[in-house]
Amino acid sequence: MTGADAHWPRVRAAAAAAGVPLVGAAAPAALDEPHRRWREWVAAGCHAGMGWLTADGDVRREPTRWFDGCRSIVVGGFPYAGEPPPGPLRIARFARGEDYHRVVRRRLQTLLSELQREDPAVRGRVAVDTAPLMEKPLAVRAGLGFIGRNTCLIHPGHGSYLCLGVLLLNIPLPPSPPANAGCGDCRRCLEACPTGALSEPGVLDARRCLSYLTIEHRETIPVDFRGRLAGNLFGCDRCQEACPFNRGPSLPPVPELAAAEDSTVPAPAELTRMSGREFQRRFGRTALVRAGRRGLLRNWAALVPELPTPPDPEILAIARQRHPLVNRQLTAFHETR
Ligand code: B12
Numbered sequence: 001m002t003g004a005d006a007h008w009p010r011v012r013a014a015a016a017a018a019g020v021p022l023v024g025a026a027a028p029a030a031l032d033e034p035h036r037r038w039r040e041w042v043a044a045g046c047h048a049g050m051g052w053l054t055a056d057g058d059v060r061r062e063p064t065r066w067f068d069g070c071r072s073i074v075v076g077g078f079p080y081a082g083e084p085p086p087g088p089l090r091i092a093r094f095a096r097g098e099d100y101h102r103v104v105r106r107r108l109q110t111l112l113s114e115l116q117r118e119d120p121a122v123r124g125r126v127a128v129d130t131a132p133l134m135e136k137p138l139a140v141r142a143g144l145g146f147i148g149r150n151t152c153l154i155h156p157g158h159g160s161y162l163c164l165g166v167l168l169l170n171i172p173l174p175p176s177p178p179a180n181a182g183c184g185d186c187r188r189c190l191e192a193c194p195t196g197a198l199s200e201p202g203v204l205d206a207r208r209c210l211s212y213l214t215i216e217h218r219e220t221i222p223v224d225f226r227g228r229l230a231g232n233l234f235g236c237d238r239c240q241e242a243c244p245f246n247r248g249p250s251l252p253p254v255p256e257l258a259a260a261e262d263s264t265v266p267a268p269a270e271l272t273r274m275s276g277r278e279f280q281r282r283f284g285r286t287a288l289v290r291a292g293r294r295g296l297l298r299n300w301a302a303l304v305p306e307l308p309t310p311p312d313p314e315i316l317a318i319a320r321q322r323h324p325l326v327n328r329q330l331t332a333f334h335e336t337r
Pocket residue numbers: 033034037038041050053092093094128129130131132133134135136137147148149150151152153154160161162163164165201202203204206209211212215216234235236237239
């Protein structure tokens with residue numbers, strides 16, 4: 001057994017003990033092709049208002065720059081599947097339980113501690129989402145799946161309803177075998193996208209993506225999208241729902257990521273009247289805080305033209321009066337009728 005091979009059974013056992021359901025190891029070599037694609041994507045303006053995505057190109061290309069002494073990269077997959085919430089307003093599946101940043105970080109941190117308990121010389125650094133690391137290409141390299149035409153990381157056996165997280169380590173590990181699967185001639189996600197955000201297969205234009213518009217975008221949703229939000233109050237799962245890889249039975253969701261009773265779709269009437277403190281108390285542990293009460297109400301205002309029944313005029317009036325962004329959104333969509 002080489003040094004790298006000797007470490008792997010320990011990492012796998014520690015991952016199981018830490019509750020990391022899917023795990024693979026990637027060599028820490030440069031990500032030349034994903035980096036080239038990232039540069040083109042940014043140059044085309046597909047990052048929309050997410051200016052932070054245009055920075056740190058060197059780290060994106062060479063993840064080892066993010067952790068001194070890096071000799072391997074462990075990638076974890078965390079299933080969150082579960083049913084979409086009932087009713088006309090939809091919250092994406094990933095956001096129905098505890099915020100995945102917290103859950104994934106906690107479990108990968110536990111994995112690192114387990115390794116350190118056995119060998120105090122092990123060092124590592126965990127990244128979930130916010131570091132300038134390209135998690136999907138790393139997951140491909142760690143054998144967790146392939147990147148589909150909807151740009152998601154798809155596990156051939158368990159689909160794409162997975163969150164990812166990475167752990168950079170100072171010990172060598174043998175690279176996991178590739179998943180060897182792909183989309184074939186399927187194009188269902190491209191057809192299912194309500195806004196044409198998948199501008200070409202495998203390229204997502206965030207300017208048109210409902211996930212971006214309902215979560216990351218901070219101003220009014222542009223009038224082009226009037227009547228095209230497809231019921232999405234927060235995030236969007238359409239291009240994943242269309243995917244045949246999400247039809248089969250999947251792994252059970254990580255319990256904290258499964259829908260929590262208290263985080264079902266917040267009723268607009270309730271949101272309108274809720275104080276900031278009450279919102280924090282109820283949703284502070286979920287990913288909904290990324291949009292906040294203000295963003296959720298803006299999204300609801302943008303959904304008004306497509307609701308099956310018009311909202312209570314009194315609630316609308318209160319929302320307009322309390323939240324200037326809601327007022328601007330309602331006015332913007334109303335005036336284009
Ligand atoms: C910015 C971001 C977004 C943006 C942009 C999404 C995007 N596709 O780039 C927005 C807000 C739109 C978004 C939406 C969502 N996101 Co997001 N997002 C990120 C984040 C923070 C960075 C991604 C990034 O760097 N994008 C920039 C582009 C250039 O990179 P890229 O997506 O990796 O795509 C390029 C490469 O994949 C490259 N490529 C490289 N090799 C190959 C090979 C082939 C064959 C192909 C075709 C392409 C390809 O081509 C692309 C360039 O066009 C990551 C976390 C992270 N740090 O990686 C989470 C992440 C990708 N998001 C995640 C999730 C869950 C979502 C949503 C499902 C949430 C929702 N339900 O609303 C949607 C999915 C929308 C979609 N179809 O992708 C998960 C994805 C898990 C998975 N199974 O894929 C991640 C990994 C977060 C996490 N830690 O779990 N997200």
